[in-house]
Amino acid sequence: MTVDLTVDLGGLKLRNPVMPASGCFGFGREYSEYYSLDTLGAVVVKATTLKPRLGNPTPRVTEVTGGMLNAIGLANPGLSKVLTEELPWLERQNVPIFVNVAGDTVEDYCSVVDEVCRSGLAQAIELNVSCPNVELGGLAFGVNSSVLRGLVEEVRKVCTLPLYVKLSPNVTRIQDLAVAAASGGADGLSLINTLVGMQIDLATRKPALANKTGGLSGPAIKPVAVRMVYEVAREVNLPIVGMGGICSGRDVAEFIMAGAWAVEVGTANFTDPYACPRIVAELKSFMEAEGIKNLEEIRGCAL
Amino acid sequence: MLVKESKQLTRDVFALTLEGQFDYDKVTAGRFVHVLIEDGKAHPLRRPISIASCDSHAKTLTLVYRVVGDGTLWLSKRIRGDTVSLLGPLGKGFVAPHKPGKVLIVGGGVGVPPLFQLAKELVQENFELDIVLGFRSQGDVFWTEEFAQFGRVTVCTEDGSLGEKGFVTAVIDVTNDWTTLYSCGPKAMLKALRNHFAGSTIQGYVSLEERMACGVGACWGCTCLDPSGSLAKRICKEGPVFSWEEVSL
Missing domain, CATH: 3.40.50.80 (Nucleotide-binding domain of ferredoxin-NADP reductase (FNR) module)
Known part of the structure; x- marks a missing residue:
């Protein structure tokens, strides 16, 4: 049986639904030494801000059971270098590019989105309104429905590419934020970002991360992410890119059944540098074994 | 790789000698390997451990590490014949002296x-x-x-x-x-x-040592700063060895 892994995200065609998640894959160069990036559905690059950012003090990553906490703090080389050094290289790898965009102000977000769209180097924008590790921006835009809607409306005015809004799980009802993003003009939603957590180092008797709190990711958060994808899929009729602890092809199938159209893989890349292509192969095997011809056949079947 | 020998050196320091297939040719002093703990399910992050000794003729690699938590405790319990998954060698090692002496x-x-x-x-x-x-x-x-x-x-x-x-x-x-x-x-x-x-x-x-996630330069988890404090360097990629005037300590 031949299975069709392609996904049509509102006109943007992906060869499969698996993409590395923002922040876990840099701009693709490092993992391209392990495999060809054209085996991926797309690449979601590291959050890009108007000015370069150094991020938070170290330690800024630590392991917890079944997951990890990170408080990188949006370290990135800044828009100018991303446009001149990173994206032109990535474009040559023959894989669609989602540029994850973060900012401190509405104007920041709009400037970055505008320039990325004009560069012609990206196929979609993922608006990061859910970084838990920075004071300004990020999460400040992602936890209040009217603030989020206002931001998405402004970005929409300059955004000529498909606009995905990446939602935070650190809210009471994620569906409300999903509805706000949709009414602001989003073309799709990606969820979830990390959950705010903390670990105490027993030797120093202080938080293990210099930032004290960090974002929890990895297999430990998968049930939360599946639940949230399910809840959003029931209320909003937009393509959903699901993520949170995906480590296998079966995990992808679970997200698709909960209503996701495509998925992002984050922490699993650290455990296994070949995680993404392995997951694509596993998904294919799963579909063959289950007699599933294409992803649409199971998309949202659990709803 | 296969465990050849695991030896306790002190109260909490162990030497693990592994044998088998590895990119021995790419080993230089100061580079490190990223060690998978069990199957990675409970421990998604590998542990960066420097290469203490490498014998490309005997095809063995020795890692010396301190037990600081569950992951390294698991590693200390490996016995001859067990399999341990490594990624590497990673990072930049020591540079030979520029002049004799x-x-x-x-x-x-x-x-x-x-x-x-x-x-x-x-x-x-x-x-x-x-x-x-x-x-x-x-x-x-x-x-x-x-x-x-x-x-x-x-x-x-x-x-x-x-x-x-x-x-x-x-x-x-x-x-x-x-x-x-x-x-x-x-x-x-x-x-x-x-x-x-x-x-x-x-x-x-x-x-330099730092907590790492990817170990390959992608996640920016293990950075240090240059002396001016305005440029970040990845310890796993540009390091872990640095000339001491290029980093802030």
Whole structure:
């Protein structure tokens, strides 16, 4: 049986639904030494801000059971270098590019989105309104429905590419934020970002991360992410890119059944540098074994 | 790779010798491997451990590490014949001395292991070595005799229970004519060393340690800053070995 892994995200065609998640894959160069990036559905690059950012003090990553906490703090080389050094290289790898965009102000977000769209180097924008590790921006835009809607409306005015809004799980009802993003003009939603957590180092008797709190990711958060994808899929009729602890092809199938159209893989890349292509192969095997011809056949079947 | 031998060196330091397929040709002193704990399900992050010794003819690799948590505890319980998954060798190792002459090697605690492979490589290239190894206490001391085959070894302990009493800087005479200094250990030791040699023409290299996630330069989890504080360097990619004037300690 031949299975069709392609996904049509509102006109943007992906060869499969698996993409590395923002922040876990840099701009693709490092993992391209392990495999060809054209085996991926797309690449979601590291959050890009108007000015370069150094991020938070170290330690800024630590392991917890079944997951990890990170408080990188949006370290990135800044828009100018991303446009001149990173994206032109990535474009040559023959894989669609989602540029994850973060900012401190509405104007920041709009400037970055505008320039990325004009560069012609990206196929979609993922608006990061859910970084838990920075004071300004990020999460400040992602936890209040009217603030989020206002931001998405402004970005929409300059955004000529498909606009995905990446939602935070650190809210009471994620569906409300999903509805706000949709009414602001989003073309799709990606969820979830990390959950705010903390670990105490027993030797120093202080938080293990210099930032004290960090974002929890990895297999430990998968049930939360599946639940949230399910809840959003029931209320909003937009393509959903699901993520949170995906480590296998079966995990992808679970997200698709909960209503996701495509998925992002984050922490699993650290455990296994070949995680993404392995997951694509596993998904294919799963579909063959289950007699599933294409992803649409199971998309949202659990709803 | 397969476990050939696991040996306890001190209360909490272990030496793990692995054999089998590995990119031995790419090993240079100071590079590290990223070790998978169990199948990675409970422990999604690999553990970065420096290469203490590599024998490309016998096809063995030795890692020396301290047990600090569940992951390294699991590693310490591997026995001959068990499989351990490694990624690497990763990072940038030590650079050979730019000029001939005497070399000073300074290690502190579990910073000592990568200096063993380094000493081995430098002796093969006929450099004369002075080696200073610092530990907290007598019970923490390991491999001092193994190092003696490569040069003059001075051991010091913070409490004076073995060798000289005090920090490594107490036994290092800056007027000596070393051309190059290689060091690995706690950041406070590296910083004290650099200050100790302030104004000297010695070329210093430090190997830095940090919690890592990807180990390949993608996640920006393990960065350090340049002296101006305005440029980040990835310890796993641009490091872990840096010339001591290019990083802020």
